[in-house]
Every structure is written in structure tokens, then in C-alpha cells.
Amino acid sequence: DVAKLYLGMDFGTSGARYAIIDKEGVIHSEGKRDYPLYLNGDAVDWVRSWKTTLFSLLEDIPVTLRSLVASISIDGTSATTLILDSKTGEALARPLLYNESCPDALPIVKSIAPLNHTVCSGSSTLCKLVSWWTSSDSSKESAVLMHQSDWLLWILHGKIGVSDYNNALKVGYDPELESYPPWLKSQPYSHVLPTIQAPGTIISTLKEDIRTKLGFPEDCVVCTGTTDSIAAFLAARATQPGKAVTSLGSTLAIKLLSTTRIEDARFGVYSHRLDDKWLVGGASNTGGAVLRQLFSDEQLENLSMQINPMEASSLDYYPLPAEGERFPIADPKMVPRLSPRPECDAAYLHGILESIARIEAKGYALLKDLGATEAEEVFTAGGGSKNDKWTKIRERVLGLPVSRALQTEAAYGAALLALKATEQG
Ligand code: ADP
Structure with missing residues (x-):
């Protein structure tokens, strides 16, 4: 009807x-x-x-x-x-x-x-x-x-x-x-x-x-x-195993539809049932909160325009808003790494965005190692999803198609x- x-x-x-x-x-x-x-x-x-x-x-x-x-x-x-x-x-x-x-x-x-x-x-x-x-x-x-x-x-x-x-x-x-x-x-x-x-x-x-x-x-x-x-995940309509949603808000959270259930308390990883599949996920402390400590949203937009996403950044950071990480590395004492800071702010931002993308990739790799279905395609939600340069960087680093989720409202x-x-x- x-x-x-x-x-x-x-x-x-x-x-x-x-x-x-x-x-x-x-x-x-x-x-x-x-x-x-x-x-x-x-x-x-x-x-x-x-x-x-x-x-x-x-x-x-x-x-x-x-x-x-x-x-x-x-x-x-x-x-x-x-x-x-x-x-x-x-x-x-x-x-x-x-x-x-x-x-x-x-x-x-x-x-x-x-x-x-x-x-x-x-x-x-x-x-x-x-x-x-x-x-x-x-x-x-x-x-x-x-x-x-x-x-x-x-x-x-x-x-x-x-x-x-x-x-x-x-x-x-x-x-x-x-x-x-x-x-x-x-x-x-x-x-x-x-x-x-x-x-x-x-x-x-x-x-x-x-x-x-x-x-x-x-x-x-x-x-x-x-x-x-879970309702926010459902909104993205990632209905096949291997489809995933990364949420780039204040923190980075990944959720992946899997045919297998995985649990690992060390990393705070667990699975929710969705009919005949499992929604597996993990949440890192990295994410937009670190960006917000360093740049305004307007600066983020302007500096991002200067980034060439096809070029790999040589900067290797581990951006955290405070000490401690849970996923994909479980270390409550992990210290944020945001140096050396290059003179050029766009290069600095490029290094941070690419480092966060590497943490995301490591997250999906960890879920696979723990036995989940391998990620095939990633939809994005949250404030970071509107940054097209970051999306391109993430596609290169993850080696997967990445796009903005059409719907993200729970x-x-x-x-x-x-x-x-x-x-x-
Ligand atoms: P929350 O988890 O607080 O609900 P949002 O989904 O609203 O977060 O996203 C806010 C985050 O998005 C902020 O931490 C901000 O740094 C980040 N952000 C905003 N604009 C951009 C941008 N153009 N590129 C990357 N990150 C951005």
C-alpha cells in the first residue's frame, strides 16, 4: 500500500x-x-x-x-x-x-x-x-x-x-x-x-x-x-555483512555488520544481534575532540581545502584529547602524540587526519583479526563526514570505498x- x-x-x-x-x-x-x-x-x-x-x-x-x-x-x-x-x-x-x-x-x-x-x-x-x-x-x-x-x-x-x-x-x-x-x-x-x-x-x-x-x-x-x-547505524542502511559505519564525532567509533559474533573485553569490543547477523563495534578516544582543541570548524574547512588527499603525509601522530586509549590499542596510559608540528598548518592537519585514518584502518583490521567479517565498504556519520578531503584520505588509507551516509538520524x-x-x- x-x-x-x-x-x-x-x-x-x-x-x-x-x-x-x-x-x-x-x-x-x-x-x-x-x-x-x-x-x-x-x-x-x-x-x-x-x-x-x-x-x-x-x-x-x-x-x-x-x-x-x-x-x-x-x-x-x-x-x-x-x-x-x-x-x-x-x-x-x-x-x-x-x-x-x-x-x-x-x-x-x-x-x-x-x-x-x-x-x-x-x-x-x-x-x-x-x-x-x-x-x-x-x-x-x-x-x-x-x-x-x-x-x-x-x-x-x-x-x-x-x-x-x-x-x-x-x-x-x-x-x-x-x-x-x-x-x-x-x-x-x-x-x-x-x-x-x-x-x-x-x-x-x-x-x-x-x-x-x-x-x-x-x-x-x-x-x-x-x-x-544502533538506530543511527540502521539509518545508514548498511544491511549486508562487510558494510560498516564510521562515526567521526568527538570520538571515532566504528560499527561493522558481521556474520560472526565477536567479543573482546580488552578492547571494549562486543556484538549486538541484528536478526541473523551481528553488529560489531569499537570506539577509540581519537576523533574530532582533538581537532577542536587545535582548530575551529572554519579553520578546519579552510585548511582542508589546501590538502592534496592523494599524497601520503609523512607525519605519524596518535591524536588523543587526553591520556589513554582503549581501541584498537588497549592502553590506559597511552600518551597523545601530536609532534613534531610542521610550520604549515595545512600540513599539520593533513598529518592528523591521516593519522586518525590509520587508527580507523587499524580498528577494522582488529575486528577482522578477532573473527569478524572483513570490512568492504564504509559509510560515514558525524561532523567529520562532511570533510571530502578526509574522506579521500581515508579511502586511500583504508583501501576501501568510503562515502558519507545518506541518513544518520537515529x-x-x-x-x-x-x-x-x-x-x-
Ligand atoms: P559529537 O560526537 O560531539 O556529536 P559531531 O558529530 O557533532 O560530534 O562532530 C563534531 C566534530 O566534528 C568536532 O569535534 C569537530 O572538530 C569535527 N569537525 C567539524 N567540522 C569538521 C571538518 N570540516 N573536518 C573534520 N572534522 C570536523
Whole structure:
């Protein structure tokens, strides 16, 4: 049906967006909202802020398009956790944000999880759950854990306790076994864990009161979501093994679609499941933050114009904004190397851009060494993606076709999930 549209919403770190696409992926409408600041005593009332933002975005959608929306999905920040009463839907604690750490729970989690498991980080969802479980005196029998996107989706469909295996990785779900592992199932709080579906699976129809009030169609469905960074990867439509997305923002992050799952805690490398494939990735501390310490964005543009990208720079740097690197070299004491500095600023920038490209190449080589599918083509997202000279340098250094991703908004990736869900059934 040509007239059908698909709605994706992204609840990111700094605000929320929506994108409405048709089945060809053409965008029909987009919008953005900042999170309103509500206070609950001294604390930010995120429950109210996110819920308000959700309905603001729905109301921002032109009425004529709302009636054509066949399916809705939402992505949220990874490891942002809510614990609710499954009977009343009321929050039993304030939401714990993606970057909040629960050091009190870490030793407990480390004592039950396998060595170096993804949950063994103070900000993991499981640490948040254990911290709540061990410290809260609220009633626990009917508690249910939901990630930010599960919770927002639940407001729309009304079936409490449903999540996806991307969000659930950091609570300990095993997407290969398609189950929580035995060491987690045997914990006294295992009943709090949500039910897991593949991202982009239909959960239910949109609640009647919402759809009639806002003018969505009767058969509009709500689907499981994913995390914001996976949604941003999906936006680039790198759907074949060997296709990769490099994000050149403040840091350099690479994500590669692989037929094999790889994990290596030394380098912070792990894999998310995407249907029958694996999304493997790693993040270096190098990237645009170093460029910003040295040059304004305007200088970057002007100096880049003077660079001949076909010529190899003889300068060998390791640009870092501070001491320490994790991927593709694991060395918390690694010192930044940005000298010798040539007199010519364009030559200096050329040396830095080329050095970052070598780190990127080393990253893809490391993923291959760890057993991932070899990278074949790289799409680029982030502030560095608009630098065509850098793209050319990277093509030469990586020995691969490199281009700017056509779409990089996570909301667009979430809309693709909504589309996928309806295509499957
Ligand atoms: P963030 O990770 O903070 O969201 P962005 O994706 O917005 O980052 O990218 C910002 C980064 O892009 C800055 O660190 C900046 O140095 C870099 N940048 C901006 N313009 C250029 C350019 N023309 N060439 C290379 N890097 C650039």
C-alpha cells in the first residue's frame, strides 16, 4: 500500500526527534523537541519530561500524515532504566540514566556474571537493577524493569514488560541463546526482567484512546525498538555483512555488520544481534575532540581545502584529547602524540587526519583479526563526514570505498524498524 507511512522516534542524550518515512525510505516529515525541565524536589523528573516530549512529538506530526501511520517504533539511550510496578505502571524509583553508575552493585554483579561480561560495568542495566534490588524497600513482587524506549512504547501500546534484545544486552540477556543465561535466571530478582523480542517486532496496536485523540488509524501497530546508537547505524542502511559505519564525532567509533559474533573485553569490543547477523563495534578516544582543541570548524574547512588527499603525509601522530586509549590499542596510559608540528598548518592537519585514518584502518583490521567479517565498504556519520578531503584520505588509507551516509538520524533508523515490523507480518 503506497499510502502507508512509518513513524520512528529517537530519544537521545540531548533531545528527541521523529521521522516519518514511506516504504521506499523517503522522509515525509521530521521534527525535534528538547526535553522540558521538570523538577521533583531537587531531582529532574525524567518520567514527566520524556512522556511530555513523546506526546509533543506526536502532536507535531501533521494531522494528514498521522492517519497514514501504519507502525511506530522508538529508540532510546542504552542502559537508561526504569523500574515500575507492573500492576499500576507507576515508577518504583526515579529513572537511572544511561551514564549513571552504581558502584555499590558492581562487586555483586561481578560475583555472579562471567568474567568481563558486558554487565560488568557500573553503568550497566544489571548494576542498576541490583542496586535498586539491594537498597530499595518498595514492594518488589510485581516490579518490572523497562528500558527508556520500552517504557515509551508501553505508554503507546499498554503491554507492560516487553523489551528488545539490543536494549537488553546490558541487563545480561543472551541474544544468541535467545534467553537470559542460567546465572541470571537463578537470581531472586529474575522475575523483574522484561520479556524479549527482536527489535522491530509488532507488540500490539496503538492504544485506542491515543489513536482516536490524535487521529492515528485503527490498525496502527507499535513495535519493539532498539538503542540510539544502533538506530543511527540502521539509518545508514548498511544491511549486508562487510558494510560498516564510521562515526567521526568527538570520538571515532566504528560499527561493522558481521556474520560472526565477536567479543573482546580488552578492547571494549562486543556484538549486538541484528536478526541473523551481528553488529560489531569499537570506539577509540581519537576523533574530532582533538581537532577542536587545535582548530575551529572554519579553520578546519579552510585548511582542508589546501590538502592534496592523494599524497601520503609523512607525519605519524596518535591524536588523543587526553591520556589513554582503549581501541584498537588497549592502553590506559597511552600518551597523545601530536609532534613534531610542521610550520604549515595545512600540513599539520593533513598529518592528523591521516593519522586518525590509520587508527580507523587499524580498528577494522582488529575486528577482522578477532573473527569478524572483513570490512568492504564504509559509510560515514558525524561532523567529520562532511570533510571530502578526509574522506579521500581515508579511502586511500583504508583501501576501501568510503562515502558519507545518506541518513544518520537515529529517528530514521527507528522508522526503518517500524517498517520492517510490518513487512514481517
Ligand atoms: P559529537 O560526537 O560531539 O556529536 P559531531 O558529530 O557533532 O560530534 O562532530 C563534531 C566534530 O566534528 C568536532 O569535534 C569537530 O572538530 C569535527 N569537525 C567539524 N567540522 C569538521 C571538518 N570540516 N573536518 C573534520 N572534522 C570536523
